[in-house]
Amino acid sequence: MPHPKPKPSKTRMRLIIVASRIFAEKGFQEATIAEICKQAQTNIASVNYHFRDKESLYLEAWRYAFRQDLEINPPDGGIGADAPPEQRLAGRIRSLIARIAASDSYFFAIINKEMAQPTSLLPEILEKEINPQRQAMIALIKECLGPEADARNIHYCHASIIGQCFHLLRVKHIQNNYPAMRAYPELDDSTAYAEHVIYFSLGRIDI
Amino acid sequence: MPHPKPKPSKTRMRLIIVASRIFAEKGFQEATIAEICKQAQTNIASVNYHFRDKESLYLEAWRYAFRQDLEINPPDGGIGADAPPEQRLAGRIRSLIARIAASDSYFFAIINKEMAQPTSLLPEILEKEINPQRQAMIALIKECLGPEADARNIHYCHASIIGQCFHLLRVKHIQNNYPAMRAYPELDDSTAYAEHVIYFSLGRIDI
DNA sequence: AAACGATTCAAATATATGTTTAAATCTTTT
DNA sequence: AAAAGATTTAAACATATATTTGAATCGTTT
Numbered sequence: 001m002p003h004p005k006p007k008p009s010k011t012r013m014r015l016i017i018v019a020s021r022i023f024a025e026k027g028f029q030e031a032t033i034a035e036i037c038k039q040a041q042t043n044i045a046s047v048n049y050h051f052r053d054k055e056s057l058y059l060e061a062w063r064y065a066f067r068q069d070l071e072i073n074p075p076d077g078g079i080g081a082d083a084p085p086e087q088r089l090a091g092r093i094r095s096l097i098a099r100i101a102a103s104d105s106y107f108f109a110i111i112n113k114e115m116a117q118p119t120s121l122l123p124e125i126l127e128k129e130i131n132p133q134r135q136a137m138i139a140l141i142k143e144c145l146g147p148e149a150d151a152r153n154i155h156y157c158h159a160s161i162i163g164q165c166f167h168l169l170r171v172k173h174i175q176n177n178y179p180a181m182r183a184y185p186e187l188d189d190s191t192a193y194a195e196h197v198i199y200f201s202l203g204r205i206d207i
Numbered sequence: 208m209p210h211p212k213p214k215p216s217k218t219r220m221r222l223i224i225v226a227s228r229i230f231a232e233k234g235f236q237e238a239t240i241a242e243i244c245k246q247a248q249t250n251i252a253s254v255n256y257h258f259r260d261k262e263s264l265y266l267e268a269w270r271y272a273f274r275q276d277l278e279i280n281p282p283d284g285g286i287g288a289d290a291p292p293e294q295r296l297a298g299r300i301r302s303l304i305a306r307i308a309a310s311d312s313y314f315f316a317i318i319n320k321e322m323a324q325p326t327s328l329l330p331e332i333l334e335k336e337i338n339p340q341r342q343a344m345i346a347l348i349k350e351c352l353g354p355e356a357d358a359r360n361i362h363y364c365h366a367s368i369i370g371q372c373f374h375l376l377r378v379k380h381i382q383n384n385y386p387a388m389r390a391y392p393e394l395d396d397s398t399a400y401a402e403h404v405i406y407f408s409l410g411r412i413d414i
Numbered sequence: 415a416a417a418c419g420a421t422t423c424a425a426a427t428a429t430a431t432g433t434t435t436a437a438a439t440c441t442t443t444t
Numbered sequence: 445a446a447a448a449g450a451t452t453t454a455a456a457c458a459t460a461t462a463t464t465t466g467a468a469t470c471g472t473t474t
Contacts, residue, residue: 011421027324029236033462043423048463050421115377116323117234118384126381126390155393156403159378160371167370170322174333177325183333186362196363204410216451240432250453255433257451 012050014040019061024109028058028119059121065106066129073099075133085143089205090198092137093161097197100169101190112169137161144205157205164197219257221247226268231316235265235326266328272313273336280306282340292350296412297405299344300368304404307376308397319376344368351412364412371404 018040022031033054037044051057077091077098100108111130114122141157142149171184187193225247229238240261244251258264284298284305307315318337321329348364349356378391394400 030324032460034460044462045424045464046422054462113323115381116320117237118381122381123385123388126388131390152393152399153403155391156400157407159374159391159394159400160367160404160407163371163374164367165370166374166377167366170373171366174322174325174329178330181330181333183338184362184366186359187366192359193363193366196360197367200364200367200408200411204407218451239430241430251432252434252454253452261432 011040011042011046015042015046015050015057016061016064019057020065020106020110023058023061024065024106024113027110027113027117028055029117033057055119055121058119062107062110062121062125065110069099069102069105069107072102075136085140086202086205089137089140089144090202092133092140093165093198093201094191094194096133096165097168097190097194100165101172108169109173112166112173134158134162141205144202157201160204161197161201164201168193216257218247218249218253222249222253222257222264223268223271226264227272227313227317230265230268231272231313231320234317234320234324235262236324240264262326262328265326269314269317269328269332272317276306276309276312276314279309282343292347293409293412296344296347296351297409299340299347300372300405300408301398301401303340303372304375304397304401307372308379315376316380319373319380341365341369348412351409364408367411368404368408371408375400 015036019031019036022036022039025031033044033047036057037046040046047054047057051060073095075092075095076088077093077095079088079091081088083091099105111125114125138154138158141161142154145154145157168187168190171187175181175184222243226238226243229243229246232238240251240254243264244253247253254261254264258267280302282299282302283295284300284302286295286298288295290298306312318332321332345361345365348368349361352361352364375394375397378394382388382391
């Protein structure tokens, strides 16, 4: 019988997929290799075999989650580069909130934990993955505010927008951890919240 | 003597003070009793003697941090109840940002970690300490928006304000962990940022 | 089919760390 | 000062978990 058990060449991939979920749920420290391997239906030694150690698996799982995320929601929100800056900014806000709200978005779940309890990998991710998105949004805000806007105000407005978006991230994960609480039901409709953030923010930016 | 008053030992107090800082820096899981006791210059068994276990010390340390915080910055920002709602809202925003920005505010550092990786204590903290502040701010926003404002919009505006304030919390702790990065120098001046948040938010609320 | 490398497995190892214990020491009361 | 109680200490204990090991198994090539 050629296939008595699941194809062994897929073990590595199963580990990455399961790990991205477990790390997103528990964070690097509290996630255990034992649980990841159990859910991936493999032996704990396979982490050492396929990834050398826990941290390397963490990095691979994170990168996988990130790629999955952007594949579904491109960061520009589908707005072309020829649209007016206000619309492109709105598109980016919609895309960011959509990625944050997606129930299977493990990338932002990991980022959320990393920002509170950074591992040694955070600086690289911040620089390579987050900063390009950040610079793109800052450039759009600058366009909206016009050429005479000063740098400090641009950064303040960027902080205001990012803060509003990441607030959804916090609320979402608290609710995931304590479904019974239902402390913030008003943010359940993430697309409506996105429109609010756009309205709330463009009021002070697009003048 | 019928009332031999129990005098709190200095060791117990030293443990609480050190623990609130260590827990704020590392979170519950990554903080070790060994390090806390070393910095408090006592034996590791004193945690068991004075507090039964690590979690009880965590709770005591968190309560201590919370009391210290509110002693320095009252939540209403020093604005009297007779002032117009816009000013009282501005006062609360200033107070919240001041408490978040205070370098020795361990309460918000712990809350920041708890929200990303909750322990069993978070629901109680959220309900007993955070929710009263939340309800007070929501009431103020409602006053500012007027009687015809719908509940959803009130909550959205509240989310926008809290998101902006807590963004400072995130940025602050990333910078504490990676001083070399200097990724967000624009938020160094927290009082200026507070004025921006007030201006940015009241533009959409106070109409 | 045999050989060989790749993969999986159960078990052992190493380490970190929360907890407990019992003796020693200090403080208070009588 | 003696006794009783409170506190501190060093050491042992227990547990959790990342990592390593060497043998067993699988898949591919010859």
